[in-house]
Amino acid sequence: MLPFLSSRPRRVVVFNPTGRYAARQVAEMQAAGTPVVAGIALGRGGETLDGLPLLDSLADLDAPADAAVLYTPPEGTLGAVRQCAAAGIATIVAAAEYVPVHDALRAARAAREAGSWLLGPNTLGLCVPGEGEGGLLLGSVSPAFCAPGRVAMLGRSGTLTLATSRLMTRAGIGQRAVIHMGGDTVIGRNPHEWLAALADDPGTAAVLYCGEIGGDKEYALAEAIAAFSKPVVATIVGRHAPADRQMGHAGALIGAERESAASKLAALREGGARVAPTPYAAIDILKEILVP
């Protein structure tokens, strides 16, 4: 079970919250009702950021945090994840893009060994839509694009996660959670692990997976679908991407046929997912599935 679904975080800390982008996200999280208790900003301890207390170190917190959002630059992300893992923080969102891949391997290992769920690196985080104080925003997945519901959405791309959650909401399909797992080759948890963790969530009736070309994470996901009792709908973007060209994300590159959208969609279909060529078509399938 995912920690932020089984128990809503009560004490959220934000690392490096004072930059222009990060400060805007902190304000968004607070506006969404996320209980942000402190910002960690070395050298700014004792100050405040729009009323939010700033601390020099995670060690200065007066009580443990249960979620952390890191706006730490790429070169510091490994260290920040290690600190959070060592502090037993259950949910860690590492926003930075361009984290060196060997750092990401070490960060993922540290989080896993501590039992933490790491989103990212290279993530917009997650939103658990809810009425009033019931929602949760850890990062930048705009709650305005989301609505409470029963579909758990797992995305590899931030902008596609935003775009698809918005299209789902417009189509009248609410979400249990909108999760941007991260767009890098190495991310804290892989799609098949997210799927397994949603198996026992009573609030999840179906899963929408939005993947992309490159890598092989979808093959492990395809294998995991058989053991998952709820419907899985999957789409992969990049069906018309040229081979051997990196399409933005590190790893979004068709280096072998296995990494193409067609091969991944075929594997997911074989594994038991309902596959769709576009998010629009995936939403149409979800409408069928979720008919009361």
Place this chain on the structure above:
Amino acid sequence: MRLIEAEGKELLARHGIAVPRGVMLPEGELPAGAEAWDGMVLKAQILEGGRGRRGLVRRVGPGDVAAARTAMRSILGPALEGAGFLLEEAVAPVREMFLALRVDGTSQGIELLFSAAGGVAVEEGDAPIRLVLDPGGLRLAEQVHAALKVVLPPALSARVAREAVRLLRVMEVEDLTLLEINPLAELAGGRLVALDAKMVRDDAAAGRHDAAATRASNALETASLSPLERRAQSAGFTLVEMPGDVALVSAGAGLGMFLTDLLADHGLSAASFMDNARGGPAETTEARLEAAFDLAERPGIKAILFYATLASRPVGERIETLLSFLARRPAPRPLYVGFAAAPSASRGFDAAAAGDRLRAAGVAMLHDDPLTLVRAIAADFGQGGN
């Protein structure tokens, strides 16, 4: 970044991995001492594989180096005129093996691939042995040895296993995502030597390493880009040019691919894909528009599609950028614009007024749904689709 063989081997040598003696060939002269070598191999230094089959790796004698280089230059053609040549001492392996290490994002480890028959034989031989290693794990050499001793004599298996662990450490220190040695040669006496090296360095870690040590590789990578792609790189964003009829301006990898797919599903095709680049400025909208408009002036381009999803960045800023750009440079083809902006991005922003101004500036259509925009382009240009 892919590394050419010569720079890859220099990297290996710095870490104590044995490679043949060799030098980048200066123009018109043979390096001192080379005539005493037992034999020589001339190798064109390009990033692509399959050099042997293309005649870009040749045994040479001291008297025919210049002719071989001239022949290779003609094979390479003008597109690769910047490629250099590595002259190496020829070695006589008693066995050639294949060894590769790559970052495996799904298993979150380093995958080792090994074949007892390396060189060109690896492509026709049995599937390689595969083994995922945890770089933080203990007894890695023992783990590799256990897998390799099935196909190698025990003493050689142990030597290769130790070499594999050394290479894994090189990979970590040098921020490589791929390190492939093919062939890994066993010489008479048992010494292991890397006869070729293929490497990919993680771009995100480029700042940790001496750029001068990979200057030639970087130059070849840059040379492989189109002039417009190079310009985008300098401006701080990524542009991939594609044969297409719609110049696409977008931000975000997934959204860009989504739009590319939608266009293709409607009988159109994106001529460009754009995303942010490491170290680029926070705002590159104007540079992206400039590139797209340049593309759009080419024959065959029918329209320009500009689409952005904004969760918190103010949409007003983006629209003002677009309007001021259009005031300076009218769109050379019909321009279709879309913004998906969350309320926080639209706070204090008058969408209706902005729409009026955009239309007055010549925007053919403004809509917040990507599919509606793509359908409109398809309808305007007589394309079918879904």
